[in-house]
Every structure is written in structure tokens, then in C-alpha cells.
Amino acid sequence: MAKLSLPLLLFSLICVSTLVAPALARPSPSQAYIERSCHGTLYPKLCIQCLSGYANDSIESPQQVAQAALTVSLYKALYTRAYMVKVAKDLEEMKAQDYQPVKDCLDQIDNGIDQLTQSIRELRRLGQENVGDNFYWHISNVESWVSAALTDATTCLDELPPGNRMSKTKAVLKGKVLNMAMTTSNALALFHRFAATYGVRATTKP
Template sequence: MANLSLSLSLLLFVFCISSMAEPAFVRRPLEQAYIKASCRSTRYPALCIQYLSGFADSTIQNPQELAQAALSVSLYRARYTRSYMLKVATELKAKKAKEYQAIKDCLDQINDSVQQLCQSIRELRRLGGHEEAESSDDVFWHISNVETWTSAALTDATYCVDQFPGRKMSKLKATIKGKVLNVAQATSNALALFHQYASRYKAGATTKKPSG
């Protein structure tokens, strides 16, 4: 009898553990599907899915969380690229290499992108944390700030890419161009996903307008 009770207890324990674990297995495919569906509206969907799929284990369940993750990815790529370019620029300056000035100019642009993406993320957090308590004018002010700073970050990264035209360039310049292009593409995707998030406010404002 004791053995039977022990067996039933173990069986119940296993059942409970399985029941608790099941939502995690169910949630991951659902979040992956949500990320893939959202990324279809971006300019670089494959890159969008690649970068954001790593967040599927977290709690991305709505456009605000997805936009936050996308901006975080863009900031990470920009910081990584800035660190690489800073190291390269320091070495080229010491050698008085002719490539130094072009890379230094590009580095300045990427540094601006980093600062602007930081501002975008802070502003999005303010928007997400106070959207219910604030007036529609305040909400749209936050939205405008995020769009302005993210667009500026994209412009600076794109300008940096344009500093390396053509296909015939050194291996170093080609490497830098590839890294900066990656920042620009990630930022473009982040901006598109933020537009998805902001669209619900714009749609709500339109429906609230009195008919003339």
C-alpha cells in the first residue's frame, strides 16, 4: 500500500511538472510566429527574424515589446560597430594612413547613431510606462521623438555607408561598410516595427475625431 501511494505521488509530481512546462513549449512557437508575421512589413524581413528570434524565450507579446527589442538590437549593433571602428581608427591614426579621415568621419556618424538610439529607447520606455495617464498630445509627442531620433540614427548610418562607394575597395573598408550597413538595416527594421506600434495611436486618434 505504501509503495502504491509512493507511485501515485511520483506520478502526480511528474504530471504537475509536465503541466507547468507545457505553456513554455507552447508559448515559444507562438512568439516565433508573431515575430515572423511582424517582420514581414520591414524592409529586411530575414534579418529582422534572425535578430529578434532570440527574444522568443522572453515575453514579447505585443508591438511595444517588439519595437523595444528591435531598437535594442539596433543599439547593440551600433555600439559593436563603433567599438570596432574606434579600434581601427586609432591604429590608422598612429600609422598616419590615408584611410583614417574617411573612417573617422564614419565613426562620428555611428557615434551619433548610438546616442540617438539611446534617446529613442528611453523615450519609448516613457511612452510605454505612462501612456494611460497621459493625454493624446503627450503620447504623440513621445511618438514623434522616437520617430525623429530613430530616423536620424538611420540617416547617419546610411551616410556612413555612402562614404564607401563602389565595389573596388580595401578589405578593411569593405569590412567596415558591411558592419555599418548591418546597423542601417537593423535600424530601418526597428523604425518599421515602431511604426506598427505607433499606428494604433494614430488610428485611435482618427476614430475619435468628430465628423464634420
């Protein structure tokens, strides 16, 4: 599998629409492949916006698309965590009532980062090693970890303070976590597409 470049901008990438090629311009083969792949996700526009930064990496296989999507999800999680750490620190210093639910949410994001990191490494092994009879075991590992990361993100959303408490900060937090959950959902769908090329039926939903 061709090695995908990882621009530093991805660390703070918000998946803005400016990454998408103009409608009148003819997309490159990689861009066209990404767009076709993203149509099978729950959030196709977000998928295309986030993965268009990889259009110059000669993406031409389901595995490459899945690898790129998982990488985007990981950097989304890292970006979200960096913001949440600051919020949690401020709340702790103020001895605010909302510190504990935010801290619990942060723990979920940490878990998700670990799981996405393992998923990326595992999927990369499938392209670099002769896994033989262990192929389906590796596939199952990735699916389990990405599914768990998605569950962690949705659990985090549920744990954030309800109602009007910390309304401004809560809105920003929820927006970041929701964006992470959506990109992870897309990554899971694209991984299922890759697994399906080997006759592996998905056991979890994106």
C-alpha cells in the same frame, strides 16, 4: 509592458540563422508573433533572425517588438563602433590618408548611438508613464531619433573610402555599418507599426 531580458550575447550578436527555430518545429506564440511582425519590414529574414532571441520574453504587442528591435539596433551600433574605433586608431598611427573619412564615419555612428539610446528610453516611457496629451509628442521624438540614426548609418557608408583603397578593411567596415543600417530600418518599420495602432501616420520611410 513586460520587461525584455537582454542576453549578454546580444552585444556581439550577428543575427545568425541558428537563432531561428527549425522549420519543422512549431514556433512558440512569441516566435510566431515576431515572424508576423517582421514580414512588414524591408529585411524580414534579418528581422526574424535578430529578434528570435527574444522569443522567450512573451512578446505579444507591437510596442514590445519595437522595443526589442531598437535594442538590437543599439547593440549593433555599439558593436560596429568598437570595431571602427580600432580601425581608426590604427589608421591614425600610420598617418594614413583614409583616417579622416573613417573618423567622420565614426562620428556618425556615435550620433546614431545617442539617438537610438534616446529612442529606447522614450519608448519605454510610453509603457511606464501616463503621458496623456504628450503621447504623440513622444511618438514623434522616437520617430525622429530612429530616422536620424538610419540617416547617420547611410551617411557613414557614403563617407568610407571609395574604390580599392583599404579594400579588406573597407569591406568589413561597410558590412558592419550596412548591417546596422538594415536593423535600424527594420526597427523603424516596427515602430511605425506600433504608432499605427494609435492612428499615427508615419512621416519617414524605413
